[in-house]
Amino acid sequence: MRPLEGVVVLDLSRYIAGPTASMMLADQGADVIKVEPLPGGDPSRQSGPFMDGGESVYFMSANRNKRSLAVDLRSAEGLSAVQRIAAGCDVLIENFKPGTVSRMGLSYSDLAPRNPGLVHCSISGFGSGAAGSTMAGFDQNAQGMSGFMSVTGTAETGPLRAGIPVADSSTGLVAGFAILAKLFEKAHTGVGGQVSTSLMQTMTFMMTYQAQKYLSLGIVPTMEGNDHPLIFPQGTFRTRDGHVTIASGNQQMWEKLAAVLGLDDLLRDARFSTNEVRLDNRVQLRKLMEEQLAGKNSADWISIINRAGIPCGPVLAMDCVFNHPLARELELTGSVHHSTLGDMLVLGRPADTGDAPWLHSAPPVLGEHSQAVLADHGFSEAEIAEYTRRGIIAQG
Structure with a gap:
């Protein structure tokens, strides 16, 4: 048995954030009814490739x-x-x-009133307040307004957005968590209630120590490229x-890394003696490290550096x-049969x-389960036939 079997979810959301939340619930066994407005359905269906x-x-x-119910909401x-x-x-x-x-x-x-457990x-x-309710809620806007883009990129590139819809996807995960919390409360009280989240709330929360650095110290974080903003050497080299990622997370790791790179002499260099001064002098340290890293291929360095106990x-x-190999071990994909495309891979x-x-x-496909969903919820055969004939629903 899956954890959420018996839970029925009516998903009126579009694009990524809401559908991610409902997909997480569906993966755990919930019956997710995806309501799609006719004629085109979820607008993401029109987004290529x-x-x-x-x-x-x-x-x-x-x-x-999920099951798709295609209905004329107008x-x-x-x-x-x-x-x-x-x-x-x-x-x-x-x-919406x-x-x-x-x-x-x-x-x-x-x-x-009709469904107190909802x-x-x-x-x-x-959000729904005066300041936010009139603003368009798109991933890019939230990346920009949350401070995320102000710390992503370099002085040369200027602010950069993430290469994925990080605001949408993370908000979907947060929404799924909030729903589960409320369902847990309902199990004790028998009463449902409202939960809400926004791209802005989620992305600001995701700023973690960068946001807390400002709140606690008044320091406005800046763009650091691929470097960790608080620890060095930690980043992409x-x-x-090609490139490798190295995470030298403390003084002991730095000393081991210097040794495997053949840079033992830097351990006696005052410019690199502590994390604080390494951050101040990271341009010079990066140059010295990459001169050594240029002597071998990435695969060789990954093996050598990991053997020394430093994540690489x-x-x-x-x-x-x-x-x-991790793709199989962690089941990063799953195989499933699509009604029109045949067997296909989806994300795990x-x-x-x-x-x-x-x-x-x-x-x-759009409206694939329209008639079945209505039947499951008490609509008669005559009602379903009439709705189909008049185009109120469409059966995929």
Whole structure:
């Protein structure tokens, strides 16, 4: 048995943040009903690149293990159907612009009288207050406004965004945690409630010691490139054939690293005697280290440096990631059958929670389960046939 079997989730969210939260719940056994507005469904379906069958890899990345209900949310009947389904769900997730669900009759205050056990999760870009409710909630904006981009990059590059939607994905994980916390509370009280998070809250939380450095010391952190902002040498270093990451996390590790690099004389150099002065003189130290690292290939240095007890690893492109021995050991991918594409690989789950199978269905085609979802929630055959005939729902 999977941990969340029996939990029914109504997922009204789009793009990445909300779908990531619901996917995490689906991986643990929840029945996630992905409500997709007609005609196009989740807007991420229109974001390329596309597989040969026309399916978006953007959509594929965050929607496995779900059932798709394609419904015309612009119609009174479509909204009424979704409201009726919500009355029998344990969780509702939405990431509309603040205020939208109230106009749809799908806010917590709308649904709680009929379903007091509902856990209602709202995800926004910048919250529902006066300052944030009118701001567009996109990953890039949150990376910029949270301080993240101010510490990412170098003086030469200027501020850089992460190469992945880090704000969206991390907010999805935080939302999933908040939902589980509320479900745990509900198990004791029998009553659900509201939870909320935003891209801004999550990304500011993710700033960890960089944010605390300002709060505690008044120091505004700056861009350090690939270097660790508090410890050196720790970062990315050039070798004869590429780059390696080295994490020399304390004085003892530094001394061992200097020895394996043949830089023992630097241990008596006042410029590099402590972490504080190594940070001040890291340009010179990096030059000296990379002169030594240029003598061997990355694979050789990874073996040598790790044997000395210092964490050292490669910088892998995606093709190398999924061909690395760790990909199999950690189940970084899963294989599943898609209804139109056939067998395909999807990303693996980020945590193991038992031996029960976690991957049971591929990301759905639009409306793949529309009729089945309505039947499961008490709609008659005649109602389903009429909704299908009138285009209120679409069966994929």
